[in-house]
Amino acid sequence: MSLEEGKAPPEEEAPPRRDPLRTRTRLLEAAIEEFSAQGFHGARTERIVRQAGTNIRMLYHYFGSKDELYVAVLEVVLGELRHDELRIDPETAEPLPGLLHVFDYVDGHFGSHPALRKLLAFENLNEARHLVRSERILTLSSPVLSLIGRLLARGEAQGQVRAGLDPLHLYVAMVSLAYYGRAHAFTLSHIFGQDLHAGGWQRSHLAMTREMVASFLRPATGGAEPALSAPRARRSPR
Structure with a gap:
């Protein structure tokens, strides 16, 4: 046995x-x-x-396919960003603090998700050839602009926010402030001889950019607000 x-x-x-x-x-x-x-x-x-x-x-x-996997990856990373941005109730939040919270979420998310920053950089180099194939990303993005638009409208009506702001312009400005200093931190650190990845530098930069957003959003005092019309396009040299 x-x-x-x-x-x-x-x-x-x-x-x-x-x-x-x-x-x-x-x-x-x-x-x-x-x-x-x-x-x-x-x-x-x-x-x-x-x-x-x-x-x-x-x-x-x-x-x-590899292409469809890549599209799914873009949907995941952008979906996570949208989830953070939509954690505010536009009908109950105070408009100016609510808009600043949107900026806080955007800044915090870009800070804690380096893969998102890299994927966006690669996709921009490829002229969004894969991103345009996703209907889901368009669906995810619409509520964000709606949220900002409702906060702006309530803020304007209550005198908390300056009049005439466009939600998309404001959102692009917020993302620019949150994204650029991180996406280009390696080159900027070398050019200026200071570590832009350091926690202290990032915190002080956030404090400055947050105040920039807050100052821009507040209504002008002591006179009429400056016009927010787009500057005239310059003529191309002949």
Whole structure:
């Protein structure tokens, strides 16, 4: 006998149960890391599946192609940003503090999600060729401008916010203030000989940019507000 007398044979281990949601999530997490580090063209699907602990067949089963996986990655990282931005009730929040909270969320999110900054940089280099394929991203973005617009309208009516502001212009300005100093921190640090990644520098920069937004949003005092019409376009030299 191959087994000692009286000992029960060892139980066979049950095959691991499939968990489609977990596998898909692992693939997305690995893809975010790979695409943000290498860009679309430099990313390799074999590295993604290896990092996710699965195989190439599963990647194509859940996403269809490398292109569709990349679009899904953009939807995830931008969806997380929108989730942070929409944590304010535009009907109950005080308009000026509410708008400043939107800026706080934008700044905090860009600060804590370097992969988002890198993916946006790569996608801009590629002229948003993948982003335009996503209807979901458009759906996610509309509520943000609606939120800002309602806060601006209430703020203007209550005299808390200057009149005539456009939600998209304001949002782009907020993102610019939150994004540029981080997205270009490596080059700026070298050019000016100061570490822009340092926590102290980032905190002082946030204090300054937040006051810039607050000062711009407040109504002018002691006279009429300056016009907010766009400057005239300059003629191109002939």
